[in-house]
Amino acid sequence: MSSIRIQAKTEGDTVTVRAMITHTMETGRRKLPDGSLIPAHYIREVRAMTNGRVVFDADWGPGISRNPLLIFRYRGGKAGDALTLSWTDSEGGSDHIETRVG
Amino acid sequence: MDTHRRLILKATLAAIATALAGAGMIVPRAAHASWPREAFEAETLSGAMERLFGVAEAPEGAVTLDARDVADNAALFPVTVETTLPGVTSIAILAAGNARPLVAHFRIHEDVDPYIHARIKLAQTTDVIAIVEAGGRLYSTRKRVTVTRGGCEG
Numbered sequence: 001m002s003s004i005r006i007q008a009k010t011e012g013d014t015v016t017v018r019a020m021i022t023h024t025m026e027t028g029r030r031k032l033p034d035g036s037l038i039p040a041h042y043i044r045e046v047r048a049m050t051n052g053r054v055v056f057d058a059d060w061g062p063g064i065s066r067n068p069l070l071i072f073r074y075r076g077g078k079a080g081d082a083l084t085l086s087w088t089d090s091e092g093g094s095d096h097i098e099t100r101v102g
Numbered sequence: 103m104d105t106h107r108r109l110i111l112k113a114t115l116a117a118i119a120t121a122l123a124g125a126g127m128i129v130p131r132a133a134h135a136s137w138p139r140e141a142f143e144a145e146t147l148s149g150a151m152e153r154l155f156g157v158a159e160a161p162e163g164a165v166t167l168d169a170r171d172v173a174d175n176a177a178l179f180p181v182t183v184e185t186t187l188p189g190v191t192s193i194a195i196l197a198a199g200n201a202r203p204l205v206a207h208f209r210i211h212e213d214v215d216p217y218i219h220a221r222i223k224l225a226q227t228t229d230v231i232a233i234v235e236a237g238g239r240l241y242s243t244r245k246r247v248t249v250t251r252g253g254c255e256g
Binding site: 014027029044055056059060062064065066070072075076 | 137138142177178179197200201202204205206207208209210211212213214215217218219220221222223
């Protein structure tokens, strides 16, 4: 089951991409009732590519909210293009998804 | 190397990397630094700026930061950053009052709109700062956001 839900839609010459990633984005500064810290666990790198070009390229810290939503727009895409979104996190986790631009 | 030339050099390298990536010749991430740990671990706004951009602050102007004045939910505060400046190479979001002020840094590649929407955590009432890197220069805007109920450790 993918951690990523994504939608890429053409609007004129622009493709608008909306993605929601299921991820705890734990800062490492929250405490359990017994006073111990919940370990940090957050997405660090997010990348989206289409037609051999990078259209989203982000470095994140734990200040991004849990279950991050991201929206970005690029030009020069068209319906039917493949678009891949991937992420890696602070614990060596990762996921990716491929979608078609609509 | 002075800061202005350093920014131009970084922008040029980024442009070259983007062009090569577009030709399918390299994996873009290999052409520039990995996740900037020192910048994300900086505990002051000026420290984060220095580690990310090489300068402690950027002049105000030319950047639109769309965010509410009051954060109802400090763990989930939406912000939108955009600009009409040409030649944008990156956008950064910082929260001055967070334990680690740098929240995110987005590289803007060719034919990508200089537009970012994100949801961020705010530790307390603070200035949210958006930085745009364009044409080898930095531009910034800031907005004071009030956190009403508790804060979110960022």
